[in-house]
Amino acid sequence: MSEPVLEIRDLHVDYGFGDDPTHVLRGVDLTLHRGEVLGLAGESGCGKSTLAYAATRLLPPPGLITGGEVWLTDREGRRSDVLGLTDAQLRAARWRDVAIVFQGAMSSLNPVFRIGRQLTDGIRAHRPGLSAGDLEARAAELLEMVGISADRLRAYPHQLSGGMRQRVMIAMALALEPQVLLMDEPTTALDVVMQRQILEQIMELRDRLGFSVVLITHDVSLLVEVADRIAIMYAGEIVEEATASEVYRRPRHPYSAGLLGSFPPLHGPRRELSGIPGAPPDLQRLGPGCPFAPRCPHAMDVCRDVRPVLGPPRTGEDRRVACHLHDADLVAAGVGEGSGAISGVGLPPELAR
Known part of the structure; x- marks a missing residue:
């Protein structure tokens, strides 16, 4: 196993303040290794997105991190606790060391700005010395990297299909070549053909650029195909973690077995969905x-x-x-x-x- 690039230790998150908060994450431990695809699966409301937002300190109120550590290793090998970074250090680490693809590309892209401007905003903030020509060239390169023609730089989000908007979000997240890419339901509301294309492209880019991926979804069948390891969440906790093949062939937790029994097998005899x-x-x-x-x-x-x-x-x-x-x-x-x-x-x- 390669070296860890993201380590979450005993992470606790509450929603609400006062004497009776809701404990939505309770002592979560998770490790992502360099170059690995780690799948995070579970029903809606189990805490998957909360974990991603807490690990990047993007958790909106009334969410509150009440304990734990999130250790991030940058490309120079320096380890730092994300929860202890200053605001300036956190701004420098976001997009450069860790980036996130948010759930729902249409609501994440600004509808009044062209695609080109939204791609270059983050690059301009981290590399202020680049000229306008260099920024535009980098934006065009990013679009072509995810299979979109560079002439779409002047398009608005509503002029793109759902799959193209999702690809723009992926290009934006990879603009500064981060070490860790958190993907929160990246194929939600897309048809199965587009899901396949986007996931294949993510894997191809991972092999080319060498980043690590945390892929969040409720669809375990999707993770079986693309993930190296799978962590199953239930009620704010990790209940099972193993390689993708082990989870698929020999689930140990009844909840994992239930998730696997909720989708039809692609091969072999038909069986009743439980x-x-x-x-x-x-x-x-x-x-x-x-x-x-x-x-x-x-x-x-x-x-x-x-x-x-x-x-x-x-x-x-x-x-x-x-x-x-x-x-x-x-x-x-x-x-x-x-x-x-x-x-x-x-x-x-x-x-x-």
Whole structure:
């Protein structure tokens, strides 16, 4: 595994102030390595976008970072805690070291400015010595890099298709060749053909420029194809993290298995889509146990009383899971994995080792 370029440690985020805030991120730990594509998946409201905005200190009020660290390594190898940077240092790091592609290109692009101006604004702020000709040449190069003709520099956002606007957002994020690219639902509201084209282009640019990607989406099937590793989020926590192939072939958490069972397989025999029963939890009324227990078909008594800890299900295994079905101490005591000791529940076939 290559060196870490972004390390999130014990990150906590609350929405609201006073004595009763909503805890939307609770002790999130995540590491992105250089040149890696890390997928972040989960249902709407699980905290995926909040994690991206908190890591870049773009979290709008009433969001509040209450604890944790976000370590960013620049191209010279210097590590700095993003949460401790001054405003000037933060402005210098954004777009140069870490950039973000926001969800919804039409609402992210300014409708009254031409594409060329919006592409050059960030370059001008970080490289004030460039001439107008150099700025225009760089903007044209960026557009062509994402497959758009340079004559579109004078177009307004409404004159471009949805896919082209999304490509402009990607070009804008890559203008200063950052080390880390955070992509928040980059293919939302696009048809499947355009999704495929944009994702293939992102992968091609990653191979050419060497940046690392955090790809946020609710579509696990999308991540299986493009990500190196996948982290599954539920109720503001990481509940499983493993390589994309391991998550797809051998999910350890019942929530991961439920997500995978919600889309049809591209190959092999047909199977019935199972989905996930119930609704996401109310983050203000979480119980002491596993947040997924009320929706989990394999829940045990211990799941409702004790919150599982994210860790390796087996010594030496390169993955993490927060589930009592794989808790080594419970298994040793005859509870959980294959034992059926509590509530008559053993390890289901889709979670078997």
